[in-house]
Amino acid sequence: MTADLWSQFDAAPLALTLRVAVFATALALVLGVALGWVFARTRLPGRGVLEAVCMLPLVLPPTVLGYGVLVLMGRRSALGGWLREHFDYTVIFNWHGAVIASALVALPLVLKGASSAFAQVDRHLEAASRTLRQSRWSTFVRVTLPLAWPGILAGTLLAFARAMGEFGASLMVAGSIPGQTQTASMAIYDAVQAGRDDLALMLALVISAVSVAILVLSNRYLQRSPS
């Protein structure tokens, strides 16, 4: 029975889960570092409100995020309609939609890590770099970013873990299409609904094992890194 189950095991949902999580984390990393720097270092008017809005995905139900993406990027929306008309492209029922949804839920984790890391960087070191005729950008890349990196990395790892487990918003935006948009969490949901408890259990075990492996690796890496 176990051997039989392994033979019908489908790796596609797991592969897609990893693919979605990697792209979503990359997106969240770029946005999170940029916004984190803005929130930690600038006196932008309305900063507090903007930061609260960026942190919203942490507290909102995933269904609200899913609905939001549908409303903003669906076919009847301005953006969705334009993309469809000019590029015949849509994120709905497409795995790119799952990336957007996962990046949204992962963003607060990178953002929070990055903004507190930037806030703790010693400004004197940056000033010293500027006196050595380094440009602002060069100072950011060579001084600020390396000093803030452990905090950013910790947030990024959490973001990756969160993106891997994303379910509600992705399901609403990308749907559960086997082989195309069905991630591991959706495959488990389907298996439970269909009464395939054996399949659900196996997928749950596999994804748990993968997650533990990622967490162990990240812990080791964090301990080794000089922070």
Next chain:
Amino acid sequence: MKRLLLALSLALPLLASAQQLTVSAAASLTDAFKELAPKFEATKPGATLRFNFAASGVLLQQIAQGAPVDVFASADQETMNRGAEQKLIAADTRRDFAANSLVLITPVQGSPAIAALADLGKPDVKRIAVGKVASVPVGRYTQQALEGAQLWAGLQPKLVFADNVRQVLDYVSRGEAEAGFVYRTDAELLKDKVRIAMTVGNHAPVTYPAAVVADSRQAALARDFVAFLGGAEAQAVLAKYGFGKP
């Protein structure tokens, strides 16, 4: 002590409503059953109805896992047969109370012209919403019809599988899918957003059986509800929503 209080406060609602009847019903019955509830409660003073709407396969799965359900109303015979095989329902209480038909719908706004099932193969039909075959009856009726027309295998890359019939309706009404298969009664609810392209044949008759759940603690009241569904008052409400007689 705090934990005990918490446990008690959670258990209280269960004790307080001894006459509460939990009905797990197919998603397509949502609106009709909500309208039926006060009429049934009026005939049974002290009794209150509690509904749980989802795809029939999902509901049966919940019952199999021990969910405290008294009446099960399915959108197909196959799911109810599975319940009977697993001895989850009292087979002698089973009774058909409604019928429906399968229709192909398209969004009212900007949908491609679809007059026959074969038109689903056209390139401008990119996504077709259908119920999940394993757990949603409307998905199985759809599969039967499309297999009969030799289209099921070829259309696979376009299919989007939904959790229940109302999700199919939602996908099409938002225009995210160019076509979808639902029951006529669902399509009638959103006439301003979806258009019925055709009535689909070539599938098992869509009939709704109801039965008392084997583990029901309100078996007598549950039997009354199943009988009520076949009565004139309930049939009038079901007919208003477009359901046929079984």
